[in-house]
Amino acid sequence: MGEKITIRDVAKHAGVSAASVSYVLNGINKVSDETKERILTAVKELNYEPNLTAVSLSKQKSNMIGVMFPLTDDSLSTIFKDNHYYSEMISGIEYVIRKHGYDLVISGASSPADCLKWIRTRNIDGLLFLGAFPHRLYEKMKALSNPIVLVDTYERYERDYHHISVDDEYGGYLATTHLVNLGHKEIAFVAHHLVNSPVDKKRYIGYEKALKEAGITPSKTFVFEVNESSFDNGYNLGNKLLKDHKDIRAVFASSDTLALGIMKALQEKGKKIPQDYSIVGFDDITFSSYASPSLTTIRQDVFNKGVVAATSVIQAIEHRFSTLQHVKLSVELIIRDSTAKRG
Amino acid sequence: MGEKITIRDVAKHAGVSAASVSYVLNGINKVSDETKERILTAVKELNYEPNLTAVSLSKQKSNMIGVMFPLTDDSLSTIFKDNHYYSEMISGIEYVIRKHGYDLVISGASSPADCLKWIRTRNIDGLLFLGAFPHRLYEKMKALSNPIVLVDTYERYERDYHHISVDDEYGGYLATTHLVNLGHKEIAFVAHHLVNSPVDKKRYIGYEKALKEAGITPSKTFVFEVNESSFDNGYNLGNKLLKDHKDIRAVFASSDTLALGIMKALQEKGKKIPQDYSIVGFDDITFSSYASPSLTTIRQDVFNKGVVAATSVIQAIEHRFSTLQHVKLSVELIIRDSTAKRG
DNA sequence: AGACTCGGTCCTCGACTCGCT
DNA sequence: TAGCGAGTCGAGGACCGAGTC
Numbered sequence: 184m185g186e187k188i189t190i191r192d193v194a195k196h197a198g199v200s201a202a203s204v205s206y207v208l209n210g211i212n213k214v215s216d217e218t219k220e221r222i223l224t225a226v227k228e229l230n231y232e233p234n235l236t237a238v239s240l241s242k243q244k245s246n247m248i249g250v251m252f253p254l255t256d257d258s259l260s261t262i263f264k265d266n267h268y269y270s271e272m273i274s275g276i277e278y279v280i281r282k283h284g285y286d287l288v289i290s291g292a293s294s295p296a297d298c299l300k301w302i303r304t305r306n307i308d309g310l311l312f313l314g315a316f317p318h319r320l321y322e323k324m325k326a327l328s329n330p331i332v333l334v335d336t337y338e339r340y341e342r343d344y345h346h347i348s349v350d351d352e353y354g355g356y357l358a359t360t361h362l363v364n365l366g367h368k369e370i371a372f373v374a375h376h377l378v379n380s381p382v383d384k385k386r387y388i389g390y391e392k393a394l395k396e397a398g399i400t401p402s403k404t405f406v407f408e409v410n411e412s413s414f415d416n417g418y419n420l421g422n423k424l425l426k427d428h429k430d431i432r433a434v435f436a437s438s439d440t441l442a443l444g445i446m447k448a449l450q451e452k453g454k455k456i457p458q459d460y461s462i463v464g465f466d467d468i469t470f471s472s473y474a475s476p477s478l479t480t481i482r483q484d485v486f487n488k489g490v491v492a493a494t495s496v497i498q499a500i501e502h503r504f505s506t507l508q509h510v511k512l513s514v515e516l517i518i519r520d521s522t523a524k525r526g
Numbered sequence: 527m528g529e530k531i532t533i534r535d536v537a538k539h540a541g542v543s544a545a546s547v548s549y550v551l552n553g554i555n556k557v558s559d560e561t562k563e564r565i566l567t568a569v570k571e572l573n574y575e576p577n578l579t580a581v582s583l584s585k586q587k588s589n590m591i592g593v594m595f596p597l598t599d600d601s602l603s604t605i606f607k608d609n610h611y612y613s614e615m616i617s618g619i620e621y622v623i624r625k626h627g628y629d630l631v632i633s634g635a636s637s638p639a640d641c642l643k644w645i646r647t648r649n650i651d652g653l654l655f656l657g658a659f660p661h662r663l664y665e666k667m668k669a670l671s672n673p674i675v676l677v678d679t680y681e682r683y684e685r686d687y688h689h690i691s692v693d694d695e696y697g698g699y700l701a702t703t704h705l706v707n708l709g710h711k712e713i714a715f716v717a718h719h720l721v722n723s724p725v726d727k728k729r730y731i732g733y734e735k736a737l738k739e740a741g742i743t744p745s746k747t748f749v750f751e752v753n754e755s756s757f758d759n760g761y762n763l764g765n766k767l768l769k770d771h772k773d774i775r776a777v778f779a780s781s782d783t784l785a786l787g788i789m790k791a792l793q794e795k796g797k798k799i800p801q802d803y804s805i806v807g808f809d810d811i812t813f814s815s816y817a818s819p820s821l822t823t824i825r826q827d828v829f830n831k832g833v834v835a836a837t838s839v840i841q842a843i844e845h846r847f848s849t850l851q852h853v854k855l856s857v858e859l860i861i862r863d864s865t866a867k868r869g
Numbered sequence: 870a871g872a873c874t875c876g877g878t879c880c881t882c883g884a885c886t887c888g889c890t
Numbered sequence: 891t892a893g894c895g896a897g898t899c900g901a902g903g904a905c906c907g908a909g910t911c
Contacts, residue, residue: 187646187900189899189900189901190900190901190902191900191901199876199877200876200877201877201900201901201902202876202877202878202879202901202902202903203875203876203877204901205901205902205903206876206902206903208901209903211903213875213876214874214875214876215874215875215876218875218876232643232646233647233900233901234583234647234649234899234900234901235647235648235649236579236582236583236588236647236648236649236899236900236901237583237882237899237900237901237902238900238901238902239579239882239901240577240579240580240583240881240882240883240884240899240900240901240902241881241882241900241901241902241903242882242901242902243882245579247631267610267613269613270610270612270613277632277633278634281633281634281636286631286633286644286648287631287632287633288590288630288631288632289620289630289631289632290620290624290629290630291620291621291624293624300575301629303530303575303577304576304577304578304579305578305579305629306577306578306579414812414815414816418816443813443816444816447816450818469757470757470786470813472757473757473761473786473787473790473817474817474818475790475793475817475818530883532882532883532884533883533884533885534883534884542893542894543893543894543895544883544884544885544894544895545884545885545886545893545894545895545896546892546893546894547884548884548885548886549885549886549893551884552884552885552886554886556891556892556893557892557893558891558892558893561892561893576883576884577882577883577884579882579883579884580882580883580884580885580899581883581884582884582899583882583883583884583885583898583899583900584883584884584885584886584898584899585884585885585899586899
């Protein structure tokens, strides 16, 4: 096993001091071209790689970016489980982070205190928060000087943090208008949580707006909440609709996962989609075009959302800008086979 | 912002030396109970948290575990994209790692050299490799003394690394036998890659064995490869079957993703499942039970696989065992609605 | 004498730990 | 035995001094 080669080994091999090696490697113009050359060949010959732990300690910068996921239940980490949405975003994040020479450290959220501790003790340079967290976490985080980028969260924190989101309200509006245009009036809105999920709240506002524009009075009885966005919860809600809400003929769900679960329940009870029910989802996860029928949905480019978020932290870390970034990405209605004119 | 509190601050506050503080915090019995008490209250009062970067440097151990994903194409990191399988495994991994006080650093595979460099420069304590990588990577990695756990890879490396897998061969056997028992004889096997994917290879062996046991001669014309396990590739292959292989009436696909794509293509062309075609997948991703019809598949507990893999690295890091771990987890046939008696 | 280049000395980051008292 | 001082991990960089024009 090759012994670890240190900056001093390089220095000795090149006949200079460790400081000079450091200067050369850090691009600080303080060494003559000639010795610089000598140092660089020494680096090559010894196959020297700076120890990042030591660099972190001395520069007070780790080149690591943390990503926090919300964990609803600590007993079982369901970070990605059933959640193709996060999977795709992380993919975009990793891509950017690696290209910029950073490393990606991920963690499920535990307590705000643990989270703060994590940042400080690990020297994490920047943070990405995916989704909505307890309010006291955001308050606590203000104590940090490291850049923090929030993805999909409460607007109220835009004064303190960078924020990346999509145009949820317009998405809700597009989806609902689509259903309205097909002649539907009894349109259910199914969300994860109207208060705790800022994303759902905005989609609801779009839904409401579309209904009002069409002269339909929004009714609380058409709005449903489930405690988590999953196939199972959608499925259960689909059965509930069949039992208790026979008037409903169209559903706008705040995620494809929910929509697909709902669809399954309806189909199992012999309902035809889109003849008997029209269904619209949100996100456009890959599955949605492979379901039967394929799902009409509001597409957001989740991979790109990850790319934008990661780019923002890195720019903030490297001080390419000092003002807070607020990016709202666009959405798009994708009409497939789960919606049709009201029969 | 609170200034960073160091071990010396604690020492001063407790009226002792930094060394004593260190001994106490590391559980080294070298300090009297009385001063230990004093030190501990000082730690509490100052809210001291050891700087992990400094600890890493001095202990030569980072408390970080790396996870490598295979990236087929470097131009676009598709780590998780369309790959609910990895998502679920990472979830299990993160759960265990966090519980043990480690941090999880993830990276898409770049070159073997970069990978080695990453381990060394970051001081990564242990590594998880998910999936199959180029052979020269495994060869290069032997130079490392850090524990490495492979998940789902070539058996030939079991002499050098820990290895976690499922009983792929038995899974292939179960799936095929199920189809055989339903009266099928023309059974296609659809895989990602028979040579590059060790997992597919073993599933194929099980498939072949089941056929032979049933007195059916395996035929190359019933075996198909696609270049990546995705919905799209399954979809395209489904269309190919319809066009060129009208004799085939049953399909065993080496992943649910492929199976669902195939199913979609068949359905679009008016074929009924399971009346016209019987289809079996592998993995049992959540969506499989929500597809229409729900998919018969070989279930593996991917979350648990992640748990086992992470537990293994941690135990190896902490020297709880020195022999190589080879765990083969079980699989199970889940019969749903995508398979039926040959009509 | 001043400014500028080049390179080295030495202390720092924060915690661990050997060996001495 | 308890406790401490000093050196270590590996690198960064402020400061200083010698040489040059």
